[in-house]
Amino acid sequence: MIEISASRPRLFILVLGIATLLLIGQALWFYLMGDYVRILLPALLAPLMALATLLAAAGDASRRASAYLALICGFLLIAVELPSQSGFPALWIGLPPILTLVLLPLGPATLLNLALTPIWLALLGNGEADADLAAGYLTLVAVASLALWDRLRQRALLQTTDPLDQECPALTRTRLHERLTGEFERARLLERPLSVLLLHLPQLEMTREQFGDVPRRAMLKTLCQCILRDSRDLDALGREDEAAFWLILPDTTESGALLMRHRLQQAMEQIVLVDTGPLEVRLRLEAPRSGESCQAFLARLQAMTQTLASG
Numbered sequence: 001m002i003e004i005s006a007s008r009p010r011l012f013i014l015v016l017g018i019a020t021l022l023l024i025g026q027a028l029w030f031y032l033m034g035d036y037v038r039i040l041l042p043a044l045l046a047p048l049m050a051l052a053t054l055l056a057a058a059g060d061a062s063r064r065a066s067a068y069l070a071l072i073c074g075f076l077l078i079a080v081e082l083p084s085q086s087g088f089p090a091l092w093i094g095l096p097p098i099l100t101l102v103l104l105p106l107g108p109a110t111l112l113n114l115a116l117t118p119i120w121l122a123l124l125g126n127g128e129a130d131a132d133l134a135a136g137y138l139t140l141v142a143v144a145s146l147a148l149w150d151r152l153r154q155r156a157l158l159q160t161t162d163p164l165d166q167e168c169p170a171l172t173r174t175r176l177h178e179r180l181t182g183e184f185e186r187a188r189l190l191e192r193p194l195s196v197l198l199l200h201l202p203q204l205e206m207t208r209e210q211f212g213d214v215p216r217r218a219m220l221k222t223l224c225q226c227i228l229r230d231s232r233d234l235d236a237l238g239r240e241d242e243a244a245f246w247l248i249l250p251d252t253t254e255s256g257a258l259l260m261r262h263r264l265q266q267a268m269e270q271i272v273l274v275d276t277g278p279l280e281v282r283l284r285l286e287a288p289r290s291g292e293s294c295q296a297f298l299a300r301l302q303a304m305t306q307t308l309a310s311g
Contacts, residue, residue, distance in 0.1 A: 009056070009063070009214075012056055012063070012066075013053060013056045013057050016049060016052050016053040016056055016066065016070060017053050019049050019070070019073075020046055020049040020050045020053055023042045023045050023046040023049055023073075024042070024046045026042040027039050027042040027043045027046060030042070041076065041077070041080055042077075045073045045076060045077065048069055048072070048073050049069070049070065049073050051066075051069060052065075052066040052067075052069035052070045052073070053066070054066075055069070067103040067104065068103075068104075070103060071099065071100065071103045071104065074095075074096075074099045075096065075099075078092070078095055078096055078099075078120075079119075079123060082120070082123040082124050092124060093120060093121075093124055093133060093136065093137050093140075094137075094140050096113070096116065096120050097109075097113040097137070097140055097141045097144060098140075098144060100112055100113050101113075101144050101145065101148055106145060106148055106149055106152065109145075110141065110145050113141045113145075114141065117134070117137060117138065117141075120137065121133055121134055121137065163175040165239045167217055167220050167221075168217075168220040168221050168223070168224040168239065169221070169224045169225070169228065169237075170224050170237045170238050170239045170245060171236060171237065171238035171239065172238070172239065173238065173239060173240060173241070175238065176236070176238025176239065176240065176246055176248075177298065179236045179238065179248060180196070180236075180238075180246070180248055180294075180298065180301075181294055181298075183236075183248055183250050184288065184294045184297060185294065186250070187250065187251075187288070188288075192250070192251050193251060193252055193253045193254075193256075193287070194248075194249070194250060194251075194252070194287060194288055195249040195252045195253075195254065195256070195257035195260075195285060195286070195287045196246055196247065196248055196249065196285075196286050196287070196301060197246070197247040197249060197257065197260065197261055197264070197283060197284075197285055197286075198244070198245075198246060198283065198284040198285070198286060198301065198304055198305055198308055199223075199227075199244065199245040199246075199247065199281055199282070199283055200243055200244050200245075200281070200282040200283075200305070200308040200309050201219065201220075201223065201243040201244075201245075201280070201281060202243070202280055202282060202309075203219065203276050203279070203280050204216060204219060204220070204242065204243040205242075205243065206276075207219055207275065207276055210275075211275045211276070215273070215274070215275040215276065218273065219273060219276065219279070222271060222273065222279065223245070223268070223279065223281065224237060224245075226264070226267050226268055226271060227245070227247060227264060229267075230260075230263055230264055230267055231247065231249075231260070231264075234250055234251070235247060235248060235249055235250070236248040236250075240301075240302070240305055241305070243309065244305045244308070244309060246301065246305075247260075247264075254285075254287060257285050257287070258285065261283055261285055264283070265281075265283060268281050282308050284304055284307075284308050286300070286301055286304055
C-alpha cells in the first residue's frame with residue numbers, strides 16, 4: 001500500500017479531489033453528448049468520491065475508509081467500461097490489480113486480486129475463458145505484489161538501521177541506550193562527569209486524541225528542534241518512549257547541567273503551539289552515583305522517567 005497516512009496525506013487528498021472533479025466532468029460530458037444512459041454511474045460515484053476526499057482530510061482514522069471508498073468507485077467504473085474495451089485488453093486488465101495494490105495493504109490486496117480474477121476475466125472476455133488473459137493477469141498480480149513486497153522490505157530494513165526516530169530528529173530507544181552505555185563507560189574510564197536530562201511531554205497523548213496526528217508530530221518536532229538548537233554538538237538527544245526524551249550531557253558537571261536545564265526551560269516557555277497553546281515539559285536531572293553500574297543507572301533512569309510521566 002502506498003504510504004498515505006504519514007508522508008503524503010495532502011497528495012492523497014489532492015488525487016481524490018481530482019478524481020471527484022473528473023467524475024463530475026464525465027457526467028456533464030455525457031449530458032452534453034446526449035448519452036443519458038451513461039450519466040447515472042459517474043453522477044452516483046461523484047458524491048462517493050467527494051465523501052472519500054472528506055474522510056481523507058479528516059485524519060488518519062478515517063483515511064483507510066476513504067481508500068476503500070475510492071477502490072469501490074474504481075472497481076465500479078472498470079466493471080462498467082471493461083466489456084466494451086475490445087482493444088488492448090492487457091492494458092485494461094491491469095487496472096484493477098494495480099489500483100488494489102495502491103490503495104490496500106499487500107496481504108488483503110493480493111487476496112482480493114486473486115478472488116476477483118474470474119470476474120475481471122469474464123467481463124473482458126464477455127463470459128468466455130481466455131487462457132492468455134488469465135496468465136497475463138496472474139503474472140501481473142504476482143510481479144506487482146513482489147515489487148511492493150520488496151519495497152516494504154527495504155523500508156523496514158531502512159527503519160531498522162536508521163539511528164533517528166521516525167517522527168522527530170532524536171535517536172531511537174536502541175541507539176539512545178547504546179550511546180548512554182558508551183558515554184557511561186567513557187566517563188568512568190576518564191573520570192569525567194556525566195549528566196542526563198529527562199524530559200516528558202504530558203500534552204502529547206491529549207494532542208493525539210483531540211487534534212490528531214499532525215499537531216502531535218509538530219509538537220515532537222518543535223521540542224526536538226528547541227533542544228538541539230540550545231545543546232552542544234557532543235550532546236545526544238534520544239526518545240525513550242512515546243512522550244519521554246533523554247538528553248545525554250557528556251563532560252557536564254552538576255552546575256553545568258543545571259544551567260542547561262534552566263536555559264532549555266526558558267526556551268520552551270516561549271514556545272506557543274497553534275492547537276495546544278504553551279508547550280508544557282517536565283524536566284528532571286540525573287547523574288551516575290558513586291559505584292553505580294551502567295545497568296543500574298539505566299534502570300534508575302527508566303524508573304525516574306515513569307515517575308516523571310506520573311506527575
